[in-house]
Amino acid sequence: MKKLVALLFFLMLCVGQGWSQEVRPDAAQKAGQSVIIVYGSNDCHHCIDTKKYLTEHNIAFVFYDIDRNPEALQEMLSKLRKHNISTNNLQIPVIDKKGVIFTNDIPFEDFLKKLE
Template identity: 30%
Template sequence: MKKNVTVYSKDGCYYCVMAKNYLDKHGIDYEVVNVSKAPEAMQEMVTATGQKGVPQLKIGDKWVVGFNARQIWKSLEE
């Protein structure tokens, strides 16, 4: 089952680049939301997870906070 994937990131975020590179490597399509330029997206992310740090990935209806390859893959498979 294909899931919608959104990467919430900021410019200059090394771990955000790692998360996007991981998704690219595995051929996973995703949307990028730069929370520095979209305060409403930042608020959505904080409301959902209680965390301000990036990257955060929304995979289907699940959230992965930080770059965690194992958790990303698990969320994609669920």
């Protein structure tokens, strides 16, 4: 019984975190889908809200936690520099939508609309 309760709790946690919508970019591209890449932190409320928004709107995405993944952090910084976006006072999440890079530097509701 304890194992069943633990399993149900784990499944609810996974679904609540939106893990079901996160996909690997290569898998989605093989399926013909475009994938939004979200660089952020699991401790950032805008990042959490962004993942929730993408999940609720059935938009395929992959999330990289830049606090725990130094390679993703460097990849994000490289993309920002390449697109001449300042890394001073950077606000996360940072989005890569089909090669278009943008940050959370506008009102958050407007930011979310750019994800569609």
